[in-house]
Amino acid sequence: MTTMTKPKIALYWCASCGGCEEAVVDLGEDLLGVVEMVEIAFWPVALDFKRDDVEALDDGELAAAFINGAVRTSEQEEMARLLRRKAAAVVAFGSCAMHGGIPGLANLYESEDILDTVYRQAPSVGGSEGTLPEQECRVAQGELTLPAFSASVRTLDQVIDVDYYLPGCPPPVGLIASAVTALVEGKLPEKGAVLAPDVALCSECPRAATKPDKLLVRAFRRPHEGLIDPGLCLLAQGLVCLGPATRAGCAAACPGGNMPCTGCMGPTSNVIDHGAKALSAIASVLDADGADEIAARVAEIADPVGTFYRYSLPASLLHRRVRPAARQDKEEVAP
């Protein structure tokens, strides 16, 4: 295949941990196959092409841009907009781009509180009490600048128009390979599609056969509190497993590791708010009578926000903690 006929793609990372990039590297020999099929026009973490090279492309010249990570800085927003212009299709790659991901839990707190915790309250800070990083800092030799720290984490589609979604933290290697193949063969589904099976995780869970038809949970327990049977349905064991409310596609990797699903693949189609869906799925298996008993069962789920919205707080209907009135005027980013 010659370079002329290969579709061009770009990979870019916003606020992410690098796990999505590692997942691409984990394609291993398959990565060499991908390189056969497509021309990687931009991948700053691995290759030397620059922003100027992207700007020099015609609008729409890239067949696809895979963008991982949530959006937090103005630089990330600019790059996302640039790639949107140059790419025929934009794929939100991974939980953070799709739903905000774990760093999106920062939306529970104000940026000034985060700075205070890290630089003033941390028990190991010593000798420089009170100092905070500053956006403009005068040193003996001149001026140094830092970008502003923003606590409002946004999903990619809160910033630009997104065509496709590849879920997971990180996306499973098989789904990445299928997405690239579909792209090369021109077999992509309708806009807005999630490039993963549209069924609940339970359907591919090796424990599925042990899930009772009418599942009722008398008491919830936390993973550290007792032994976990490696063969039985985790929910039936009283563990908060988000399998029923979460999309398949990972081969039930976490239940395979004998731990409950925490929902990184996001919801199936037509679910607006994954956390609400997960909460409702768990509520539906509660075996409790009367308000007191229900309250007791709910109390067993110690951290509902971190449990049900672990990967999706920025994408949720609430998006973030409501800012106290006194701080409203400082709100920097609207969802």
Add this chain to the structure above:
Amino acid sequence: MSREILIDPMTRLEGHGRIHIFLDDDGAVDRAYLQVPELRGFEKFVQGRRAEDMPQITSRICGVCPMAHHMAATKALDDLYQVEPPPAGRKIRELLYSAFMAEDHALHFFFLGGPDFIVGPDAPAQQRNILGVVDAVGLEIGKEVIGVRKQLRGLVAAVAGKAIHPVFGLPGGVSRGLSEELRQQAAAAAARAVDFSQFALGAFRQTVLGNPGYAEFVTSEAYTHRTYYMGLVDAANKVTFYDGTIRVVGPGGKELLRFAGQDYLDHVAEHVEPWSYMKFCFLKDIGWHGFADGSASGVYSVAPLARLNVADGMATPRAQDAYEEFAATLGSGPVHHTLANHWARIIEMVYAAERMAELAADPEITDPQVRTLPSAVPREGIGVVEAPRGTLFHHYRTDGGGLVTAANLIVATQNNAARIALSVDKAARALIQNGRADEGLLNQVEMSFRAYDPCFGCSTHSLPGHMALIVEVRDADGTLVQEIRRD
């Protein structure tokens, strides 16, 4: 006329790590600042989370070294709940941790730092990457790098659920036992990793030690700092990754401190500068006396070279042989040459593979008893491991119900932050003169921090290839007088 040079390694995309160099009137370097312009605030948003979720939440600090955070968090949970894992639980943890260390070190040597040596620091930028390495050592080797890595990561995924963001760590043990079938897979992967690490050592000998200019380069003053060193050691003062006692030695090699991870706050402190989001660690016993080396400064270093410096040797035979060769070449006692980190990293790769093989051969590792259930009321827990890039501290306080009320995280690169800043400043002073810097010289400045395999904010790890680089030389009015691009 004063001038500034800005090295922005990630170009203008996202300032994950940036070097700002100020020149004086004569065009000599006045001061080079290394800035880390990103913060995500994990310490704050983990407040309110369930303690047992910390191994999975904090692994998202870094998708390149998720196992390090996962394991430090898991050990902090042991401490929080005052439980010891049963022998098999502990051994499974260390088995996977060793597999991870071997795989991560291999990645760094062949993809990140190695190209500078194997291909050459002055080689054209487009060759100074993994492809250049493959050209130098052969395509079969390139395939073997991919193959070994795949096998090791496959094993981690099979046991821990996922290689990127594992799920198996629980207070008092692991979520599942190791079947005989998986043990055999582990033994096979370990044997291959041992062979591969021996090969890597050979490749290093041939391409680097065989190069007469190398020794002079590595031991040059531009890359040398006499600081304190920190790392975990076992009871015999051998290098260890998963668990041990923290040992600190001075620039002369004398032991300054020996303490349990739980006592870290007595000895480790962080200094805040207003121009970086990264905090700078120092030894409390010595104090913060600015960016300076020597025994009067509390600046210390972690990571492979530091670990070898604090240890009296390696606990496995082939690694010990390699250590002795290292000591015979660079001298016993602390080696202060930053670039020797690359050699130290391969020696550690040998140890990680051999340790993995030992554990995979241990019949006790398949014992189904892998968890001790906690019963204590949680309050506070501290977990420490040696991450690939150095000592990693996780510290949580919780309420009685095990919800996190405070967390303190000192990531590996932070321990090195002050010394990295020193290295960059010193290399810049030595290499940039008369206000002019060519691309090869700038790479050599960059090498001064690449040797640490830095993971800025643990979010910004650079994968295959090398970092993009733009250098701007500006006069006092901000007018661009020189631009160097490394494309």
